[in-house]
Amino acid sequence: MDLALLRTFLTVxxxxxxxxAAALLGLSQPAVTSQIRTLERQLGRPLFVRRARGVIPTTIGDELAHRAAPHLDALVEIAEAGLDEESGVRTLHLAGPPEFLSARVLPALTPxxxxxxxxxxxxxxxxxxxxxxxxxxxxxLAVATARPRGGLLTATPLCDEEHVLVAGPRMAARIGPDLLRRKSGLVLEQLPVVEVHESLPFVSRYWATVFEAKPAAAAxxxxxxxxxxxxxxxxxxGLAVLPRYLCEEALERGRLVALTDPPMPPLRTYxxxxRTGxxxxxxxxxxxxxxxxAAVDW
Known part of the structure; x- marks a missing residue:
């Protein structure tokens, strides 16, 4: 059986x-379709069922993938290991949130x-x-705040980040802890908000978790x-909701003040x-x- 056909099959x-799959392999879609049909003819069984949005494997297709994947991945590892030794330097293309990559990921990868x-x-x-x-x-390799669906991508939980509701010291002093305890989110609705997007993703998540409400203020x-x-x-x-890893130093130096201390602060998983394989x-x-x-200490 042609290994190139198996590689195309596994990618699909x-x-x-x-x-x-064609984009990942650097082939045209007709070429991928032709290779899959050739493999199906050789096996005498259909490997995929065509749907409006892509394909789903048949039971034969799933069985073939389960049996072939470890061996094909091992061959790729052998080939890439040899290339690694010859070139001396390999390039890793890494994607993710700017702040997290800057503050956490890049320092960890420096060695x-x-x-x-x-x-x-x-x-x-x-x-x-x-x-x-x-x-x-x-x-x-990517760092993402959402778990991907399907079998093309494989995700491993990296770490959780705690979200903190903060403001500058003057604004925090103006609110006062007593007033904040009595009226909680109602007081905060009257304050200006700083956010990353008009939809208030960080503030909305915080309000839903801590105050069980939607924020009324616009950014x-x-x-x-x-x-x-x-x-x-x-x-x-204005007030803002920030990951603790990003604002910890500012809190310690007094540049920011945490406005609340909920027993269950909002968390977000990275x-x-x-790509699988x-x-x-x-x-x-x-x-x-x-x-x-490295994430064990984050």
């Missing part, structure tokens, strides 16, 4: 689409850079865009980078995501393992 099985790993970053605040780019082969400042949101809040532009590649596997070890 993981992608769930001839079109997406691998010293060992010969080259990094190319795509700073993407939107999780959907990040996962789409990974699925299309634009990235090797006064929209800054599509949490580091800019932090600086605006610290300067007194996932480390790869690519952890057979040594440079991706090293970065993946390194980040999981």
């Amino acid at each position: 099985h993981r992608a769930g689409s001839f079109t997406r 691998l850079v010293a060992q010969g790993l080259a990094l190319r970053l795509s700073l993407l605040p939107n999780a959907g865009e990040t996962l789409d780019g990974l699925a299309a082969g634009h990235h090797d 006064t400042v929209i800054a599509p980078d949490l580091r800019a949101v932090l600086e605006c809040a610290a300067s007194g532009a 996932f480390l995501v790869v 690519t952890l057979a590649l040594p440079h991706i596997a090293r970065a993946h393992e390194w980040l999981l070890r």
Whole structure:
């Protein structure tokens, strides 16, 4: 059996689409369709059922994928290991939220850079865009705040981040802890808000979890980078909801004040995501393992 046909089959099985598999393989869609039909003729069984949106494997297709995937991934690992030794330097294309990559991921990967790993970053605040780019082969490894669906991508929980409702010291002093305890979210509705988007993703999640309500206020400042949101809040532009890892130093220095201390603060999970099977590649596997070890202390 032709290994190229099996490779195309496995890519289609993981992608769930001839079109997406063609993009990953660098082939035309007709070429992928032709290869799958050739393999089906050789086996005498259909491997996929065509649907309006992609394909789903038959039971024979699932069985073949289960049996073939470990061996094909092992061959890729052998081939890439040889290439790794010849080139000396491998490039990892990494994507994820700008702030998290800057504050957490890049410092953690610095030792691998010293060992010969080259990094190319795509700073993407939107999780959907990040996962789409990974699925299309634009990235090797991604950090996302959403767990992908389907078999094309494999996600591993990396860490949780706690969200904190903060304001600059002058604004916090103006509210006062007593008033805040008595009226909670009602007081905060009267204050200006700094956010990353008009939909108030961070503030809305916080309000739903802590106050069991929707925020009534509109954002006064929209800054599509949490580091800019932090600086605006610290300067007194309005209250904000920030990840604790990002604002911890500002809280310790008194540049920001935590307005509430809920028993169950909102949490958001980060996932480390790869295309299924690519952890057979040594440079991706090293970065993946390194980040999981580092995240224990995050």
